[in-house]
Amino acid sequence: MTAIPPLPASTPEAAVNDPSAGPRPRTVPGPGSGADRAGAPDAAGVETAGTRASALHAPVLAWFDQHARDLPWRRPEAGAWGVMVSEFMLQQTPVSRVLPVYEQWLARWPRPADLAAEPSGEAVRAWGRLGYPRRALRLHGAAVAITERHGGDVPSEHAQLLALPGIGEYTAAAVASFAYGQRHAVLDTNVRRVFARTVTGVQYPPNATTAAERKLARALLPDDDTTAAHWAAASMELGALVCTARNEDCSRCPVSGHCAWRLAGKPAHEGPARRGQTYAGTDRQVRGRLLAVLRESAGPVGQASLDAVWHEPVQRARALDGLVADGLVEPLEGGRYRLPG
DNA sequence: CAGTCGTGGTA
């Protein structure tokens, strides 16, 4: 049941400039969008950004034109809504797992208003096992807001995007850039890693995005909107395909000759290990099991069905309360529960 | 600002 139609390959620029994606992309950079507006004097490293940029841009852009994946949300027909849906799903989730859910989602809800017309529980159900189901709730909430506040069209202004539930700094910039061809620093984990290595000369970026990283990203941003949007997609793709967290392949990197980290002998990451997640036994695991039961049931389920997923009653109750508090589960009369209607 | 929030593939 491969629902993916055999679409013609499209250039990355096609999606960026797609006029059917919504409001016309800006052709003139807005006021104050210059990269040199930050008040503080350039930090070490940033002042050489101009030099870096000239060395990095052309090879990375050319590499992208040749190696970019043909992902459905990059096709012209995806539109701004398709881009936005993909960005929600891709938050902390690999492309391979997003693809099938994305296709079904867009087929069922081709416009924001289509999703907004349904109860949020349907979004949670269709989210399937993508993880972090609050994203489904937020995407539904964003669709409602777009329908109410923006006439059903995904807004093109960064500030308006940022005001939608589930959209933070990264996603607002990504939608504005990928869907509307605007000039924004799109700082995701891939781009941060590429910059950390090529420019800063370290293996990994800091745990949390820093002001210095934002400043560097702005300094590296090409001047015109079209090239900036192209660069955003290209630098991200390089991090996703070549300059990966583990097993990076410098032999396939178009800027390996300029990479500060590689030229320094690829020194290992200094400092504490990344993070300790340990999923087994956490509330998150219990929440996941509880919600799975609700998702797979057509109607409300009884307390006994939920009790069966976890042996420890205190943690189980806490997890269920959390799901209800988050709006992911709706309690009914008589100890029954369902996805929100 | 550090914690929380799912899930599954891979080294």
Added chain:
DNA sequence: TTACCAAGACT
């Protein structure tokens, strides 16, 4: 097998 990682957002 354990641990890390995958286009973050929110509190």
